[in-house]
Amino acid sequence: MINPKIENLIIKFLTNQASASELDELELWIQDSNNNLLFNTYVKINYAIEFNMRKFDINKAKDKLNEEIGNDKKVIKLKKIRQKIRYAAAITIGILATSYFFKGNLFDTSVDNGQKVTKTIEAGTDKATLTLDDGSIILLEKGDAYQTHNVSSNGEQIVYNDTEINTNNIKYNYLTIPRGGQFFIKLSDGTKVWLNSESQLKYPVCFKKGGARQVELVYGEAYFDVSPSTNHNGAKFKVLNQTQEIEVLGTEFNIKSYKDETNIYTTLVEGKVEINTSKGKQLLVPNQQSNLNITNNDISISVVNIKEVVSWVHGDFVFQNKPLKDIIKVLSRWYDIEIEIENKSLEDIKFNGELSKSQNLEEILLLIKNTNYINQYELNNKKVILK
Incomplete structure (x- = not known):
């Protein structure tokens, strides 16, 4: 059973509302193997996530993000998920994809024997x-x-x-x-x-x-x-x-x-x-x-x-004031997929970020989408369309 304080930290992490000190506290808690299992089990329980997310003011979180973007001269920061939390939380991406919080389709789904099958784009x-x-x-x-x-x-x-x-x-x-x-x-x-x-x-x-x-x-x-x-x-x-x-x-x-x-x-x-x-x-x-x-x-x-x-040699993507049109070139080559920006006015929006090349593509697209500049994206076979 996860105590209410830790549960609160997990939900804040999933909704990008956790402070640096709260992330540190959650990271320390997840280091325990038993807690790691609790974390993954909790995330799998989709209804618990959706129920608790309603306790947070999503609009307030978005307003705060927009304020930060404005203060940083329109250079958007892609936050690098901390190593231990990222690996423990890898499973959360699939669950968040079905949550009401996100508008876009994060995965390509097809029907197999009457059931939806999720297809992810793995790293190179x-x-x-x-x-x-x-x-x-x-x-x-x-x-x-x-x-x-x-x-x-x-x-x-x-x-x-x-x-x-x-x-x-x-x-x-x-x-x-x-x-x-x-x-x-x-x-x-x-x-x-x-x-x-x-x-x-x-x-x-x-x-x-x-x-x-x-x-x-x-x-x-x-x-x-x-x-x-x-x-x-x-x-x-x-x-x-x-x-x-x-x-x-x-x-x-x-x-x-x-x-x-x-x-x-x-x-x-x-x-x-x-x-x-x-x-x-x-x-x-x-x-x-x-x-x-x-x-x-x-x-x-x-x-x-x-x-x-040279970050690519060491297994990372590091972007500094990098336009979105240049970022998608890098991602396209590494994930062997075509990425198209439907709204051409978004091509020159600049980002700062440090990400791992081992992450699947959906994790990175999710970070980009959470900047509020990208409303949604579609994944059709080997093509992603940013909207």
Whole structure:
């Protein structure tokens, strides 16, 4: 039996009315495994949630949110649900979807033997397609192993060994990451590369001894942790990418270069890189980002928040003053779904938020919807329409 005080905290949490101190208190209570079970059982009892929600002034809560939005210059905050509460409360989303409190359909439902079946859009996972130099294609998925004399994969990453080869016959592989996927690769020189959804990397099976180490980010987004040139007799590391070439000595940096975008963003985390384009060279220092417009090759340099740029590598989405139209691009790639904004005036509304990539799509859409700018949304097969 949950005591009235804790019950009150749970309802406040579910209706976004809990203060920071109340969230801390609820989080501490849920840490106990018995309480965790009580929490989930309580949430499953739908009538109890609906009954207690009537005790709260919903309009007052919405007015308070609108006031906060106005004070923050129209930048809306997407609150990151605390880790322990989020995992304990994962089941609540399905129940809230049927509650009278929310107007929109949060899930795609179909009828199976006379009963409604809920279909959720799950988060992306580790998967890739490996194309060998002879054209052979290997599917790499979590749980499936792939092994040859110089490469191994467990379905979550692929690792190449540094082996002696005929330097006159360099063989190249392609690693292609689909929408809804991500993958890690360790090249033969020890360089580590994290590849985001909808990306492709071309690289030699083994680098030519004595020559520059060169790979190509054909498209997409990649984070490089380059093995220092001092470990390879001074051999430099180069990344080719559309209309630019990046030369590094030993560093960590991120490149974002998607096929459906006209700008390439190169962000330096540490070390030193030189960007070469048809209009000259640009040197980046840590925390700087270059923005190359591929339509005219104009390039600009700015200081950026590194955490926001590379958050995807660490399993998060971090948005700072990010327009909704840019956010849905990120979500579309990771969840492999089309997202359309029906009311075009909403496209430039800006959000701040830090969310987990492991959350299902409905949890994130629910947070966006609760800003009151989005009245509802529809989920039809592989398409979401924000209204």
